[in-house]
Amino acid sequence: xxxxxxxxxxxxxxxxxxxxxxxxxxxxxxxxxxxxxxxxxxxxxxxxxxxxxxxxxxxxxxxxxxxxxxxxxxxxxxxxxxxxxxxxxxxxxxxxxxxxxxxxxxxxxxxxxxxxxxxxxxx
Numbered sequence: 001x002x003x004x005x006x007x008x009x010x011x012x013x014x015x016x017x018x019x020x021x022x023x024x025x026x027x028x029x030x031x032x033x034x035x036x037x038x039x040x041x042x043x044x045x046x047x048x049x050x051x052x053x054x055x056x057x058x059x060x061x062x063x064x065x066x067x068x069x070x071x072x073x074x075x076x077x078x079x080x081x082x083x084x085x086x087x088x089x090x091x092x093x094x095x096x097x098x099x100x101x102x103x104x105x106x107x108x109x110x111x112x113x114x115x116x117x118x119x120x121x122x123x
Contacts, residue, residue: 011068020074024089029101046088
C-alpha cells in the first residue's frame with residue numbers, strides 16, 4: 001500500500017507516468033555460460049515464456065490495477081520473447097548477447113528497450 005501510494009503521488013506531478021515491465025531473469029549468468037563453454041557460442045539461451053509470465057504475474061496485476069490516469073506501460077515480453085511460435089524468452093539469439101549475467105542487460109539488450117521507449121515517447 002505504501003508503494004502504491006508513492007506511485008500515485010508521483011504520478012500526480014508527472015505529465016506521463018511510464019512503467020517498464022521487468023525484463024526476463026535467468027537462473028545462471030549468461031555470458032559466463034558461454035565463456036566457460038557450458039553453452040556453445042551462437043546457441044540461443046532461452047527461458048520458457050509461460051514460466052516468465054508466471055513469475056511476473058503479481059507485478060503485472062499490481063501495475064494494471066494502479067488507478068493512475070497518465071499511466072503507460074512498456075511491456076518487455078514482446079521485446080525479449082517469441083509469443084507466437086517458440087514461446088520462449090531470449091537471453092541471446094543469433095549470436096547476439098542480450099544479458100551480461102542473469103538479469104543485467106548488455107548494450108544490445110538495453111538498446112532493444114531503448115528503441116521501444118523512444119517509440120513510446122516520440123510517436
